[in-house]
Amino acid sequence: MKIGIVGCAGRMGRMLMNAVLEAPGCQLAGGTDRPGTPTAGQDLGALLGRAALGLTVGQDAKALFAASDAIIDFTAPAATVAHAALAAELGKILVVGTTGLTKDDEAVLAQAAARTTIVYAPNFSVGVNLLMALTERAAAILGDDYDIEIVEMHHRRKVDAPSGTALGLGRSAAKGRGVALDQVWCKSRDGHTGARPKGEIGFATLRGGDVVGDHTVMFAAEEERVELTHKAASRAVFAKGAVRAARWAGSAKPGLYSMRDVLGL
């Protein structure tokens, strides 16, 4: 499978190229980054500290899509929306890890998925997707005598909050309780908030240093507290998961899928 990486000069872009180069049966089709990027024209191997690959950082996304069987996109919401349109137009598999998408952005992905196969997930690690399944089950079993709070911490350069994973865990908890997350969420608190409403799902966001990604879901009752935690030690775990998703998508019908579909969770 020929896999192209958009946003190839980013933190995840570099990890993704390494993961493609190391995956059996996969070939790196090329990489693009934001128009005007200072990395334009650099050899992709040099960008990774490897031997030259004879492929350079491009700026023509359409040409990369045309040369690839699948594209992996961990960029920014506006770029992802444009890439979804290209995937639909050219009938290419798209794996999206970008977080911070609005409901309208997600509607564009759903529309594009009528014409091609898209896997969209806020987190491609196996461990976090298991945590989502466990969270849904715990929320269903424990019920709303247990207050749900989701705490996440990420590196100082992260631009969206709460993290896509925290919101995904919130959605899993809400599903377990049979409610819609946006009816019960509290994404931040400040000042005289009043007592905590029963059934609320709260979020707390920490930012600092080089933290790759920590998430804890707490179920707090009067007499006990259950905590489910995941800590990512390297971005390689997300990159390996995204390549696994691209390979899985090679034999899937057009549609919008999640990493839980890929893993059968």
Ligand SMILES: NC(=O)C1=CN([C@@H]2O[C@H](COP(=O)(O)OP(=O)(O)OC[C@H]3O[C@@H](n4cnc5c(N)ncnc54)[C@H](OP(=O)(O)O)[C@@H]3O)[C@@H](O)[C@H]2O)C=CC1
């Ligand atoms: N689903 C998952 O498992 C994971 C998701 N993520 C998400 O992935 C995204 C990227 O994270 P990260 O790699 O840390 O961020 P970076 O900012 O390091 O990388 C994003 C890259 O995309 C580039 N870019 C922006 N616009 C375009 C465009 N139009 N065309 C091509 N490239 C573009 C950026 O360029 P420039 O810097 O010049 O703007 C940058 O090189 C975030 O939304 C993050 O939350 C991260 C880790 C795991």
Ligand SMILES: O=C(O)C1=N[C@H](C(=O)O)C[C@H](O)C1
């Ligand atoms: O920006 C990051 O770094 C990460 N973003 C994803 C998110 O928003 O959940 C996944 C991971 O935790 C790292």
